[in-house]
Amino acid sequence: MKVGVVSYGTYIPIYRIKVEEIARIWGENAEAIKGGLGIYQKSVPDVDEDTATISVEAAREAVYRANINPKDIGAIYVGSESHPYAVKPTATIVGEALGVGNDFFSADLEFACKAGTAGMQMCIGFVRSGMIKYGLAIGADTSQSKPGDALEYSAAAGGAAFIIGKNPIAEVEETYSFTSDTPDFWRRELQPYPSHGGRFTGLPAYFRHVTSAAQGLMDKMGLKASDFDYAVFHQPNAKFPVRVAKMLGFTNEQIKQGLLVPYIGNTYSGASILGFAAILDVAKPGDRILLVSFGSGAGSDAFSIVVTDAIENFERNPTVWDKVNQGVFIDYGEYLKHRDKIRM
Amino acid sequence: MNRVAIIGVGCSKFGEMWDSGFRDIVISAGVEALEDAGLEGKEIEAMFVGNMSGGRYLAQEHIAALIADYAGLAEFNIPSTRVEVADASGGLALRQAYMAVASGMHDIVIAAGAEKVTDVGNPMDIMTSSIDREWEGFVGATLPALYAIIARLHMEKFGTKEEDLALISVKNHKNGALNPKAQFRREISLETALNSTYVAEPLKLFDCAPISDGAAVVILASEDVAKNYTDTPVFIEACSQASDYLAIQNRKDILTMSSVVAAAKQAYKQAKVEVKDIDIAEVHDSFTIAEIMAYEDLGFAKKGEGAKLIREGVTELNGDLPVNTSGGLKACGHAVGATGVRQAVEITLQLRGDAGKRQVDAEKGLALNIGGTGATAIVTIFSR
Amino acid sequence: MLPRFWRKIKYRYDLVGSYCENCQSFFYPPRNLCPHCRRRSKIKEIPFDGKGRVLSYTVVHDAPEEYKEEKPYVVALIELENGVRVISQLVCDPEEVEIGMEVKKAFRKYGEDGNSGIIYYGTKFVPDN
Known part of the structure; x- marks a missing residue:
């Protein structure tokens, strides 16, 4: 029996701030930053949006498209590094808003930017074991960045939700994870903003884990880059995923559809899976997709996913790119208000 | 009795x-x-x-x-x-x-x-506890916001204008200037009222009574x-009280305060008077739109035509049916729980001929006191 | 206030209202007793579809302390497709709102009990384009 993605939904807040506007405040060179990161603008949540509201909106779209009874969802996992509460789950808010009832497995997950794909793996296990009919895995963030820090140009908001079950629109053939203890990026308890190791986040962290997970998966399955129609990698900026694709032998053509970061920034737990959703928006039956997330600390989850015939009757509008391409631009003052950074 | x-x-x-x-x-x-x-x-x-x-x-x-x-x-x-x-x-x-x-x-x-x-x-936050706190207040609706929603629809459906609302304020300030007990004792111009800042669109500062x-x-x-x-x-010839749905979302027609209609109907009947017998009225102008709706719901004007009375000067101090000779809630002030009694004081002074510079000739008077957005209405009819 | 909020979470997070099987009327917020049938009420809980249109609205400028961050904000009287009316915030540019506008439900934050208190989530509306 095939197990995989039965439905998916996405949410990207409509507000955007341009790199130029942030650079203007900090006296930096916008062109150099755009050239360095490959990011032009990022999404910003409204004052009344957070990881819980993004999760609910994405999950509602997924439930609506699946046309299933929410009571058949037997597990909810929300992965984020910006859960609204330090203690008290986001997943229960999602369960209540969806009308799932009280009969479900649930927890909030944290593994930097890969907590969403970790939730997908857990749901796949639950469904394959027959413990649940459907599992809901969400990755969402309203990521924090210290004003003036390099992260401020990329830390964005958005999320995606996946309903995992049998008779999928996209079957998860195989998943493989590569995990090590690598402190490249972290946030200590009670600290408002994350810290990072600067260039240490590159080779020993992102590149080592993403390539190891992707290669490990392909070796396990006896596949090579050209066997995939699409690939999507975690995208903290536009440079890293393009370079890692090249390292693994993927072409720009394979990664283009899922590369959202230039226009919405890094949505952290949402980043790789929003790209994956953008690929599902256009994929045809038989297409094989490589999804590789990355979470600092560090680990990567790799998935080989094959699109099934069921996708042809599946409602895929509005598409992820529709949501990426909308936008209301705000200035830095409004941005500070939206991100609750004005001391009152 | x-x-x-x-x-x-x-x-x-x-x-x-x-x-x-x-x-x-x-x-x-x-x-x-x-x-x-x-x-x-x-x-x-x-x-x-x-x-x-x-x-x-x-x-x-x-x-x-x-x-x-x-x-x-x-x-x-x-x-x-x-x-x-x-x-x-x-x-x-x-x-x-x-x-x-x-x-x-x-x-x-x-x-x-x-x-x-x-x-x-x-004090406004406490005033707002007269609305449905759990289902109206929760969403950020304030007392002025709910009256503003009513006013917007009144304007859309009946062609009432922001100028009409401002005229109510101008009239009540004019009367208040003559009342030594009033909070605001100065006349205002139509421009002052119209140019005042929005509290909840289309209601402006001068559309709202003070607390x-x-x-x-x-x-x-x-x-x-x-x-x-x-x-x-x-003499108090009748004093009737009626209620309505607390939250405006549950009312069939937010342009009619059915509590006012019911209390008025009962009061007219008990007092054995008709609308045309009323010479003077104090009505609950917590917001200017409420005075226009009071004209309609008390039967002074047909539904939708309340604004005509203020445009034509009928309810001015020298008009056929002076309303809020005290200055009303807008200019005399709205001391919340005191207002209903304060209205009775004004009608009594007028019917006795003790109203000083704002004295009008009247035999029968009416007072309308409203709770919140109209979930309670009390209509009292007085005669000398 | 915490138990008071928690008790109605189901009805705030989504548009879950009441239906009287005796007279086929819908109600929001939910009621234990149908105001038309009273003792003959047969009340059942029912989720409402989240689409409607604006019957009237206001733009709130003088906001309560806890809503200052969002001002000016729109509060609208919205009629759902089943005829039920709901007072809600409408998240949109205040210049954009008009009577008759089509809207749909959205899950948003309504506020919080300070920095260390609970967060109040609930249903708002957004333009349905």
């Missing part, structure tokens, strides 16, 4: 009374009423007090006993009762006192209304007893 007469009235100054506490304000109105009635005090048999939110404005409940005590009536151990229906509490105190006398239970009863709002920083400190007292007596105290009794 005994016929009920007003034998004495008193009213404190309305406004921001920084030097006076709740007790000071109430007693100033009470003493004035006792003097007006020629009573010593011990003749009082019972007291009803209208007060919306002593608990939140003052952290003081048990307001009725407090007032009886400071009015010097503790020695007589009279029954004293606080009643609450939001900002119609004063009207309800009057109604309870009226029923106590009409029923024959008591001969002389005090109806008082009092509120002290300026001891807290944000004020103030107290008012009327002393009621049965017709027979009244003869011993006054040669100019003013």
Whole structure:
């Protein structure tokens, strides 16, 4: 029996701030930053949006498209590094808003930017074991960045939700994870903003884990880059995923559809899976997709996913790119208000 | 039923009374009423007090006993009762006192209304507890916001204009300038009202009554007893109360306050008067749109044509049917639980010919006191 | 206030209202008793579809302290497809709102009990383009 993605939904807040506007405040060179990161603008949540509201909106779209009874969802996992509460789950808010009832497995997950794909793996296990009919895995963030820090140009908001079950629109053939203890990026308890190791986040962290997970998966399955129609990698900026694709032998053509970061920034737990959703928006039956997330600390989850015939009757509008391409631009003052950074 | 007469009235100054506490304000109105009635005090048999939110404005409940005590009536151990229906509490105190006398239970009863709002920083938030706090307040709807939603639809459906609302404010300020007890005693221009800042669109600052400190007292007596105290009794011919859905989302038609329609219908019937017999009215203009709707729901104008009365000057001081000669809630001030009693004071002064510079010629008067967005309405009809 | 909020979470997070099987009327917020049938009420809980149109609205400028961050904000009287009316915030540019506008439900934050208190989530509306 095939197990995989039965439905998916996405949410990207409509507000955007341009790199130029942030650079203007900090006296930096916008062109150099755009050239360095490959990011032009990022999404910003409204004052009344957070990881819980993004999760609910994405999950509602997924439930609506699946046309299933929410009571058949037997597990909810929300992965984020910006859960609204330090203690008290986001997943229960999602369960209540969806009308799932009280009969479900649930927890909030944290593994930097890969907590969403970790939730997908857990749901796949639950469904394959027959413990649940459907599992809901969400990755969402309203990521924090210290004003003036390099992260401020990329830390964005958005999320995606996946309903995992049998008779999928996209079957998860195989998943493989590569995990090590690598402190490249972290946030200590009670600290408002994350810290990072600067260039240490590159080779020993992102590149080592993403390539190891992707290669490990392909070796396990006896596949090579050209066997995939699409690939999507975690995208903290536009440079890293393009370079890692090249390292693994993927072409720009394979990664283009899922590369959202230039226009919405890094949505952290949402980043790789929003790209994956953008690929599902256009994929045809038989297409094989490589999804590789990355979470600092560090680990990567790799998935080989094959699109099934069921996708042809599946409602895929509005598409992820529709949501990426909308936008209301705000200035830095409004941005500070939206991100609750004005001391009152 | 005994016929009920007003034998004495008193009213404190309305406004921001920084030097006076709740007790000071109430007693100033009470003493004035006792003097007006020629009573010593011990003749009082019972007291009803209208007060919306002593608990939140003052952290003081048990307001009725407090007032009886400071009015010097503790020695007589009279029954004293606080009643609450939001900002119609004063009207309800009057109604309870009226029923106590009409029923024959008591001969002389005090109806008082009092509120002290300026001891807290944000009186509007407390005022907003007159709406459905869980389902209207939760979403950020305030009392002005709900009246604004009503006003917007009134404008859309009937062509009422922001200028019409402003004209109400201009008229009430003009009247308030003539009332020594009023909070605002200056006339304003139409431009001032129209150019004032939006509170909740389309309602502006000058469409909204202030929230004020103030107290008012009327002393009621049965017709027979009244003869011993006054040669100019003013009679309460009817005092009717009605309610409606608390939240406006549950009302079939937000452009009609069915509580006002029901209370008015009953009051006209009991008083055996018709709309055309009314010479003067005090209505609850907590927001200017409420005065226009009052014209319609009381039958002064057809539904949707309320604005005509203000445009044509009918309700001006020198018009055929002067409304809010006191300045109304807008200019005289809205001391919440005091307002309903304060309206009765104004009608009494007018019918007795004691209204000074704002005196009009009137035999029959009407007062409309509303709680919140109209979930309570009290209509009282007076005659001399 | 915490238990008071928690008790109605189901009805705030989504548009779950009441239906009287005796007279086929819908109600929001939910009621225990049908105001048309009273003792003959047969009340059942029912989720409402989240689409409607604006019957009237206001733009709130003078906002309560807890809503200052969002001002000016739109509060609208919205009629759902089943005829039920709901007072809600409408998240949109205040210049954009008009009577008759089509809207749909959205899950948003309504506020919080300070920095260390609970967060109040609920249903708002957004333009349905």
